[in-house]
Amino acid sequence: MDIYELLKKDHEAVSELFDQLEQTDEDEDDERERLFAEINRELTVHGEIEETIFYPAIKNADKTHDVVMEGIEEHQIIKQLMSAMQDLGTDDDQWEAKLTVLREIVEHHVEEEETEMFPKARKVLDGDEAEALAERVEDEKHMLLERYSEQVD
Numbered sequence: 001m002d003i004y005e006l007l008k009k010d011h012e013a014v015s016e017l018f019d020q021l022e023q024t025d026e027d028e029d030d031e032r033e034r035l036f037a038e039i040n041r042e043l044t045v046h047g048e049i050e051e052t053i054f055y056p057a058i059k060n061a062d063k064t065h066d067v068v069m070e071g072i073e074e075h076q077i078i079k080q081l082m083s084a085m086q087d088l089g090t091d092d093d094q095w096e097a098k099l100t101v102l103r104e105i106v107e108h109h110v111e112e113e114e115t116e117m118f119p120k121a122r123k124v125l126d127g128d129e130a131e132a133l134a135e136r137v138e139d140e141k142h143m144l145l146e147r148y149s150e151q152v153d
């Protein structure tokens, strides 16, 4: 497995969680909170992994520099939105509107990574490098998930 497959698997998992969340009713606050907390955790850990392992590996190359800088900005917007949603709580009127916007931004960002950033990165990193990055990501992800749940508890 290389870095691209690994990151795409995360993208799919988040998309699945958004689907589940969208199927809940307005009065299912507990279920909404549970699913949102999962999305928040997945996206926070995923973003941190990209910013500490994947992006630095391709950031200094001409081909990928601009798309990485854009990606970092989008991560920032995603984090701000999730934090605002967390402050509001699922029963607030604005929460659902923010959820819709969050999904739109995440989908745009994922699309850009998969159709623009990854193909360009393949020209910057060779196959061995892409596999070595995947190994680092897997180790780091376990650690971050543990640290994240410690912080939340």
Ligand SMILES: [Fe+2]
Pocket (backbone or CB within 6 Å): 047, 050, 071, 075, 109, 113
């Ligand atoms: Fe990203």
Ligand SMILES: [Fe+2]
Pocket (backbone or CB within 6 Å): 007, 011, 046, 050, 110, 113
């Ligand atoms: Fe990503």
